[in-house]
Amino acid sequence: MPSSLPLDARTARLLPWIVAIAFFMQTLDGTILNTALPSMARDLAEDPLRMQSVVISYMLTVALLIPASGWIADRFGTRRVFFGAILLFSLGSLLCALSHSLPQLVGARVVQGLGGALMLPVGRLMVLRAYPRTELVRIMGFVTIPGLLGPLIGPTLGGWLVEYTSWHWIFLINLPVGALGCVAALSVMPDLRGPERSRFDTPGFLLFGAAMVLITIALEGLGELHLPHLRVLLLLFAGLACLAAYWLRAGRLEQPLFAPRLFHTRTFAVGILGNLFARLGSGALPFLVPLLLQVALGYSPATAGMSMIPLAISAMVAKGLARRLIERFGYRAVLTGNTLALGVGLCSLALIDPQHPYWLLLLQLAVLGGINSLQFTAMNTVTLIDLDDRSASSGNSLLSVVAQLSLSLGVACAAALLGGFTASIGQEVDSVLGAFQATFLCVGLLTMLAAAIFLQLTGEDGRSARKVEAVGEE
Incomplete structure (x- = not known):
């Protein structure tokens, strides 16, 4: 039909x-x-x-x-x-x-x-x-x-x-x-x-896919796979070489998988790179918290699961506030401040210990849920807001890929950090709980660095089209 x-x-x-x-x-x-x-x-x-x-x-x-x-x-x-x-x-x-x-x-x-x-x-x-x-x-x-x-x-x-x-x-x-x-x-x-x-860009698809797989396996090699550092470096460089080959090839094609010209739109470039790095913390959060509660603090699976409810509820509430905040303060201020707040919130989870009040834990997760939701909505919208009709489909597809990829990289980075700190118990940290605390601190600091990317926006970016519908979370 x-x-x-x-x-x-x-x-x-x-x-x-x-x-x-x-x-x-x-x-x-x-x-x-x-x-x-x-x-x-x-x-x-x-x-x-x-x-x-x-x-x-x-x-x-x-x-x-x-x-x-x-x-x-x-x-x-x-x-x-x-x-x-x-x-x-x-x-x-x-x-x-x-x-x-x-x-x-x-x-x-x-x-x-x-x-x-x-x-x-x-x-x-x-x-x-x-x-x-x-x-x-x-x-x-x-x-x-x-x-x-x-x-x-x-x-x-x-x-x-x-x-x-x-x-x-x-x-x-x-x-x-x-x-x-x-x-x-x-x-x-x-x-x-x-x-x-x-016509589908099969060579481009294979190059881009190989880059994603090799870089992810390299990060996994530092964690679960226990690969020697030399092999990890080889995988990482091979992945980066595939990515470089893809972009060089795409620059001379009329219809590549993702056109490099998309990055001529500054808000798109900032949004994609911001998504890639800021979502590392967002990807690590739902992976680390249930493990922390069950493995380090001894919570039952049911209690650990229910502890995540405030995070989800506040995310739904924050969705309704996103447009008003963006219209009032602009993308630059919202994304820069919110990324810093997300990093600080992740760092605050490093304070959790067996004496930590349960109500305070729920409050921390609720705040993080709202910040996360606002982050997704603002990042996704600013990425697509200035693309023309010809570029919108390709740009939206690349945004979806980067969203999934960065979440998986966030889990891989968090797991690699957690594995490294766990292996150093008795040296850098004193317990499994200490390994989780150090991991949250590192993930939070890495997330805060992404604020420097959103500082590259101007106060006027997205202002002419700011009343468009916010793009949903991936």
Whole structure:
């Protein structure tokens, strides 16, 4: 069905629900897992402080496939691709539940990531092509609401399932929802395709993907993989060489995967680089806190999960304040000040010890949740706000990739720091809790450095278009 034809009443009514459910599945899966990591580690005979590959493998797979999602949807049709995405995600969930070792679990998470990488972008693409622009804000607002509920429900549900059943159920609960989604996709989804069949930049995709994988494995080599430093350096330089080769090649192509000309727009360049570095702390936060509460402080999985509720609630509240703050103070002031506040908030978690009042911990997490939400909204909006129509699609795709990549790098950096400090117990730190405290301090300081990137904005950047709808979190 061509995208120019109107939808029938039934499809127009049901399509946003299907995309919203897929969005909910993805965000729930992204937050339900962190609380279960210690229990999974015990069952798989692994160190709970070295389980980050379970998180990173999914995020990295999603980041790798996002650039190809639009081309795949145009080539095979949105209905088949969306159905295949839900099927892969559900199959990956089943394989995760059946895993008996860490390598099996990581492989299953990659399968999950193959589905997750296509679900949300293709769902958004369908909404973009199927509804008139006058309806877009309302429809997208409806679609993203379940995505906000995922972080609210995920940690608590994950902790409860681990404590009263087993960690396998955090994956098995995806199966009935996935089955319903598959049926709905086949019976309701329109088969929309782009007006033109564009040529996909396969060499560019391979170079860019290789760079992401090699750099991530290099960081993982400092943590879970225990690679020699010489091998880590080789992987890091190989990744940077692939990235350099990609940009040199893209500069002479008419339709590269991501055009270097995007960075001629200063707000885009600042926004992308700011996203890359400021999200390192944001990615580390939901990974480190459940581990801190369970491994270092002895909280039960259910209590650790419920402790994350204030973070999610304040994130939802802060979303409503973002536009007013940006309109009042401008992107430069909001992003610079908020990045510093995010770093200070992460550093404050280094003060947590067994005598730390529980109410103060909840308050710290609530404040961090609000700061994080404001950070995402402001960063995403300033990145895209000055792009023209020709560059918007490519810029949005690169933003989605950088968002996923930086979150996975944040987990990898935090895990490498935590592993290094844990190995130096008795020298640099005196306990596992001390390793967590030092890690939060380092992650917070690194996040604060990203404020220097946002200082490169001017007070006028984004002012002419500041009343646009804020871009949702990735």
